[in-house]
Amino acid sequence: MKQTMAPLDLMLRPPIADRGGRSAALVLRGMKTVQFGRRIVLPCLLAATLLCAWEFGTRLAHLSPLIIVPPSAVLSVLMASYAILMQQAVPTVVETLIGFALAAAIGIMLGTALVLSRRVRQALYPHVLTFQLIPKIALAPLFIVWFGVGPTSRLSLAVFMAFFPVVISTLTGLLSADRNAMRMARAMMASPWQSFISVRVPFALPHIFAGLKVAVTMAMIGVIVGEFVTAQAGLGYIIMMASSAGDTALVLAAIILLCGFGLLLYGAVALAEWLIDRRMGVSITSSEF
Amino acid sequence: MTTGPAIRHKPSSETAYTLGLPIGLGVAVLIGWQLAVRLAGISPVILPAPSDIVQSFGGVGGELLRQGWVTGFEALFAFVLSCLFGVAAALFLGFSTVAFETFYPGLVVFQIIPKIALAPLFTFWLGIAATSRLSYALFISFFPVTLATMTGLKRADTNALRLCHALGASRLQAFVAVQIPYALPYFFSGAKVAATMSIIGIVIGEFISANAGLGYYILRAQSYSETAHMFAAILVLCGIGLLLYIIPVQAERWVRRWWWD
Amino acid sequence: MAGYIHVDHVKKIYDSGKDVVEAVSGVSFVANKGEFIAILGPSGCGKSTLLMMCGGLEPTSAGTITIDGQEVTGPRANIGVMFQDSTLLPWKTVLENILFPVKIQRRPLAAYRERALELIEMVGLHGFADMKPHQLSGGMRQRVAICRALVTNPDILLMDEPFSALDAMTRDEMNDALLDIWDRYPKTGLFVTHAIREAVYLADRVLVMTKRPATLVADIRIPFDRPRDPSINNRAEFNDTCDQLRRLIEHKRTPWSETKAA
Numbered sequence: 001m002k003q004t005m006a007p008l009d010l011m012l013r014p015p016i017a018d019r020g021g022r023s024a025a026l027v028l029r030g031m032k033t034v035q036f037g038r039r040i041v042l043p044c045l046l047a048a049t050l051l052c053a054w055e056f057g058t059r060l061a062h063l064s065p066l067i068i069v070p071p072s073a074v075l076s077v078l079m080a081s082y083a084i085l086m087q088q089a090v091p092t093v094v095e096t097l098i099g100f101a102l103a104a105a106i107g108i109m110l111g112t113a114l115v116l117s118r119r120v121r122q123a124l125y126p127h128v129l130t131f132q133l134i135p136k137i138a139l140a141p142l143f144i145v146w147f148g149v150g151p152t153s154r155l156s157l158a159v160f161m162a163f164f165p166v167v168i169s170t171l172t173g174l175l176s177a178d179r180n181a182m183r184m185a186r187a188m189m190a191s192p193w194q195s196f197i198s199v200r201v202p203f204a205l206p207h208i209f210a211g212l213k214v215a216v217t218m219a220m221i222g223v224i225v226g227e228f229v230t231a232q233a234g235l236g237y238i239i240m241m242a243s244s245a246g247d248t249a250l251v252l253a254a255i256i257l258l259c260g261f262g263l264l265l266y267g268a269v270a271l272a273e274w275l276i277d278r279r280m281g282v283s284i285t286s287s288e289f
Numbered sequence: 290m291t292t293g294p295a296i297r298h299k300p301s302s303e304t305a306y307t308l309g310l311p312i313g314l315g316v317a318v319l320i321g322w323q324l325a326v327r328l329a330g331i332s333p334v335i336l337p338a339p340s341d342i343v344q345s346f347g348g349v350g351g352e353l354l355r356q357g358w359v360t361g362f363e364a365l366f367a368f369v370l371s372c373l374f375g376v377a378a379a380l381f382l383g384f385s386t387v388a389f390e391t392f393y394p395g396l397v398v399f400q401i402i403p404k405i406a407l408a409p410l411f412t413f414w415l416g417i418a419a420t421s422r423l424s425y426a427l428f429i430s431f432f433p434v435t436l437a438t439m440t441g442l443k444r445a446d447t448n449a450l451r452l453c454h455a456l457g458a459s460r461l462q463a464f465v466a467v468q469i470p471y472a473l474p475y476f477f478s479g480a481k482v483a484a485t486m487s488i489i490g491i492v493i494g495e496f497i498s499a500n501a502g503l504g505y506y507i508l509r510a511q512s513y514s515e516t517a518h519m520f521a522a523i524l525v526l527c528g529i530g531l532l533l534y535i536i537p538v539q540a541e542r543w544v545r546r547w548w549w550d
Numbered sequence: 551m552a553g554y555i556h557v558d559h560v561k562k563i564y565d566s567g568k569d570v571v572e573a574v575s576g577v578s579f580v581a582n583k584g585e586f587i588a589i590l591g592p593s594g595c596g597k598s599t600l601l602m603m604c605g606g607l608e609p610t611s612a613g614t615i616t617i618d619g620q621e622v623t624g625p626r627a628n629i630g631v632m633f634q635d636s637t638l639l640p641w642k643t644v645l646e647n648i649l650f651p652v653k654i655q656r657r658p659l660a661a662y663r664e665r666a667l668e669l670i671e672m673v674g675l676h677g678f679a680d681m682k683p684h685q686l687s688g689g690m691r692q693r694v695a696i697c698r699a700l701v702t703n704p705d706i707l708l709m710d711e712p713f714s715a716l717d718a719m720t721r722d723e724m725n726d727a728l729l730d731i732w733d734r735y736p737k738t739g740l741f742v743t744h745a746i747r748e749a750v751y752l753a754d755r756v757l758v759m760t761k762r763p764a765t766l767v768a769d770i771r772i773p774f775d776r777p778r779d780p781s782i783n784n785r786a787e788f789n790d791t792c793d794q795l796r797r798l799i800e801h802k803r804t805p806w807s808e809t810k811a812a
Contacts, residue, residue: 042391067414123310133534134527135489138504140496141511142519146335180637187607187631188651198654202641220403228409229496236406243409251409259402266401280641 069249074256077249085238085257092223092234093261095151099158099219100265104212107163111170115200125171132164140225154226154234161222162215169211173204202280209273216265224258235261337517342524345517353506353525360491360502361529363419367426367487368533372480374427375434382435383442383472384464393439400432408493417498426490430483437479441472473544480537488530503529555581555604555706555738560613562599573599575763576613583705586732586739588753590746590795596764597742598710604740605629605708617706627655630699632712636691638683638698644670645679648697655702662701669697672734673727689720693727700735707739713748725751726780733777746792746799751783758798768798 051071058070065073078085114121114128140157147153177200185195227236235258242250319339325331326338333341346353382389408425415421445468453463495504503526510518562574574596581587589597602608604615606624615622617629630651638647645666652662670679673693683691692712699707713721725748732739743749749756750772758768772791774782782788 038387039390042387043394046391046395119306119310122306123314126311127315130531133485133531135485135492135530137489138492138507138523138526141507142516142523145511145514145516145519178637180633180635181639183607184631184633184637185654187605187625187629188654189625189627190654194654198650199639202639217401217403221405224403224405225493225496239406239409243413248413251413255406255410258406262403262406263398263401 065248066246067248069252073249074252077247078253078256081250081253085235085254088233088235088238088254089257089261091151092220092227092236092258093265095154095158095223095226095234096216096220096261096265099155099223100162100216102155103159103162103215103219104166106159107166107211107215108170108208111167111174114167114171115174121171128164128167132168136161136164137221137225140222140229143226144229149230149232153230154223157226158219158222162219165214165218166208166211169207169214170204173207173211174200176207177203205276205280209269209276213266213269213273216269217262220262220265334514334516337520341517342520345515345521349518349521353503353522356501356503356506356522357525357529360488360495360504360526361533363423363502364426364488364491364529364533367423367430367490368480368484368536370423370427371430371483371487372434375431375479375483376438376476378431378435379438379442379472379476380469383439383468384460389439396432396436400436404429405493408497411494412498417500419501421498422491422494422502425494426487429490430486433482433486434476434479437482438472438476441475442468444475445471470548473548474541477537477541477544480540481534484533484537485530488526488533492526554583554618555740556616557581557600557604558614558616560600560603560615561611562596562603562608563611573764574603575765577759577764577766578613579757579766579769581738581740583738584736586741586752586754588749588756589740589742589759590749590756590799591744591759592761592799593744595759595761597759599764600759601708601710601740601742605631607631627702628705630702630704630707632692632695632699632707632709634711634714636683636688636695638691638694640683643680643682644675644686644694647683647694648701651698651702657702665703666697666701669700672731673697687720689716689724692716692724696728696731700731703735705737707737709739709741711742711744714743714745721748722780728752729776729778746795747783750788750791750795751778756795758795760799768795770795770798 054068055070055072058068114125139160143153143157143160147156181199181203182195185199190198223234224236227234228240231237231240235254238254239251239258242248242254323338323340326333326336337345382392407428411421411425411428415424442464449467449471450463453467458466491502492504495502496508503522507519507522507526510516510522557577557579560574560577561572564571564573577600579587589600591597599608603610604617604622606622606626606629617626638644639650642650645663648666648669649659649662652659652666667679670676673696675690675693675697678686678690683694686694695712699709713724716724729752741749741752753772756768756770756772757766758770759765760767770791773787
């Protein structure tokens, strides 16, 4: 279930409604609007301040354009090289999506298999956990050795990195099903398949989506690292090229675009979660953002 | 389900399964790997056999340790700093509502974006010395700690807080007495993530601005097609990663025993 | 109407390697069709385990349970179950939860929908058919659980302390609701509880169980006619029966504690 995070001071102050009367209710509503407004205005103010500081700071301090360029310069590069940047964004995003889809499919299947067989789970799960904890990125060069510098190595790295969170979260989710609910289903003569689909899976959905959100970011990271190392195509490649050419504005533009796509993909998974939320009518959204 | 003595598995045989199965699987995989490489005549450049990897430990073990020490130390340093800064930031944001409302969305955005994209920037700005690696590792480990600890601070039991208010405690007193202890488990889960992240950050830094450490060593071994050395280095790296992970795990156990006693 | 339960020298043994625990040691009784039987005893005396065995959810270690002449080897379609936790599926509405067994057992939904709506009315949940469980109170959720248990018109209803988690007032309301339902749809019922007054109020017979050993020590017939109403709580026979049951439970407890000390 969703938890609301009430700010500390509002929790500790005595409730205004105690002061009685209709005016109290109005004040309360006013306060809520102010609070809501603050939540939007303050971060925007922060962002605006930082942008201005960046813009004027770089101009006034006359810092070398090799170190930093003002946001206006980044923006102009972004617009000028828009076509090239978007063209290079395609392989990055496509590889991320394919890597994510594969990792999700294989991960969910393996997670399910681990639930169904206790022995298999005992044998495999410790290894899965170990792989989750090690710095998987260190194996990137290994993938290059095996698959060369083409998209295969990037894709396999992406799947490798995204796969483990999905397995673990699927397994945790499926095992978290309420025992009593499972017993009740059995009492109603549900077959093992029916219990699994009608009871276990819905209980597992919040966990699975939490894992998928991690996975989409991991897949992208895998693709980007792959692009850094294989230096063939994609936004990661642009970043590397622009870095060595000293074109800071392009580096920053590519980074911003990459981050934008990262947010978009994450948002897509979060959106899917929200839609299923609505359909099921309970909050399956995991407790994090 | 027919009648019959309801025999439950005896605990001793159950432990045997819990330990034996994964170990057995690992051993089986190693043996299968060894045999496959030897029998299929796979080139050690593509896939070295486990025996080759063990041999390389004998050969370059010393250098591996040296590079491992560099990487490990830097990762540890980044980890500790990220915990310190993360907690400080979380305390600040947890205590001040205005700060929370201002910075939280930004924190979330930074947590979600593929921070790897910013890795070249650190090299760009800070050169190829250890500073850039450390700051990058700190950068990516900092957010999990902050966000997790902050979540813990916010989730403090409302009843306990009401009690503080009823007793006339100031906000600061309530903060220290209730919210901080309540947030500890959350901090530790964030610290565990930070442990994995800090070593990843160092390794990525070494990939990009390679001049020392295991990441650099792996890339060098790759360029010389010394795949067995690569594997050996990766194993050492994994070992360091696991050691680093154990720190918050043990710290949590220690705190629980000392605090909850 | 079917629903004749014959429990014959049933035992349940848990062997964890270190201890061997006899959760149920040789229980025998017969439940006739349409009888409401309360199984009364302190916590941990194996009464829930006994109920699970009757419902086919746990295997017996020794002895047999037959329902309508057939040995119980697994759950049956003509047995409805209620637990202490209402175990409603949080993502389904009240109506969907009630119709869940219908869906599982692949019966025609349309035919049972009417019945489900009737049951909803009967337990006083008019208008709540499209609500989700989190919108309901504990007592309301148990009412939904009752409807769910009744929707397929089972011959037998097994209830494992269904009202123990509710507050006292709601519990009394639920007891009255259950009596109402029993008048309208008589079935064979096994009702596990540790509340003496509840057992006497609801049941035709009360079986008293003790722990260590977990056996039946008494089979008391409750001398009240149906339909019952709350006024019987004040009658002398009611309190006498409660006293009698209390003494039975405590009496059996003493010898064991003496043995323990020895």
